[in-house]
């Protein structure tokens with residue numbers, strides 16, 4: 182039971198009273214406990230197959246007759262499975278705290294995250310006949326949780342590829358703009374109906390056209406928005422149905438003049 186007491190103000194000769202509010206929160210507590218139990222179980226069950234995948238991909242890397250391309254594919258499988266393993270391990274804390282937080286904040290370069298993320302999607306895009314054009318030429322220092330930021334970039338780039346037909350293009354730009362770091366991911370895909378646009382950040386919402394085109398949970402964009410906001414940034418979408426979508430992420434630029442100087446020296 183949850184009990185709240187409030188003293189009522191006395192008026193004239195009337196007696197002052199006390200207001201007691203008694204809520205039965207049994208169902209709420211039960212639901213919360215069930216959710217935590219379920220996530221703990223799911224996290225535990227997912228860990229095993231992931232470990233098997235990583236182990237086997239690592240063993241395959243030891244084979245002698247691998248071409249550089251095959252080697253790259255295995256390394257990409259290992260990197261992605263590793264990230265999934267970390268996410269799986271953080272599921273339990275995440276279910277308590279909500280998905281879009283930030284844990285460890287470091288001085289990081291968003292440029293490297295963008296380039297790494299794009300590299301991991303090259304094969305998927307190529308097999309769908311989608312061109313990726315990426316330009317990120319300068320260091321993009323931000324104070325952020327690198328793991329969460331990778332999740333944001335992965336979600337946005339993966340959506341751009343997923344919701345674009347073959348022969349389309351995904352154009353990614355990342356640059357400093359005044360006191361901000363700005364990332365834009367523009368695609369020539371199915372776009373979003375103006376009626377649906379305000380709802381795409383709502384958990385589980387998926388537009389009818391999106392459901393037809395590809396599978397999904399309707400969670401990625403909302404989680405990304407929460408993560409970006411937890412870092413003091415903004416995520417916005419512009420879209421035209423049938424023509425394409427542009428997602429823009431704006432984050433505060435970190436004040437790291439020394440890091441910028443170092444990069445300058447290495448890259449004259």
Ligand code: ADP
Nearest residue numbers: 340341344381387388391397398399400401402
């Ligand atoms: P999911 O992709 O799993 O459905 P998201 O939360 O990432 O979930 O996106 C929510 C919805 O927003 C999608 O189902 C789709 O309707 C729309 N959406 C997101 N990104 C794009 C995009 N690049 N092009 C078209 N629609 C998009």
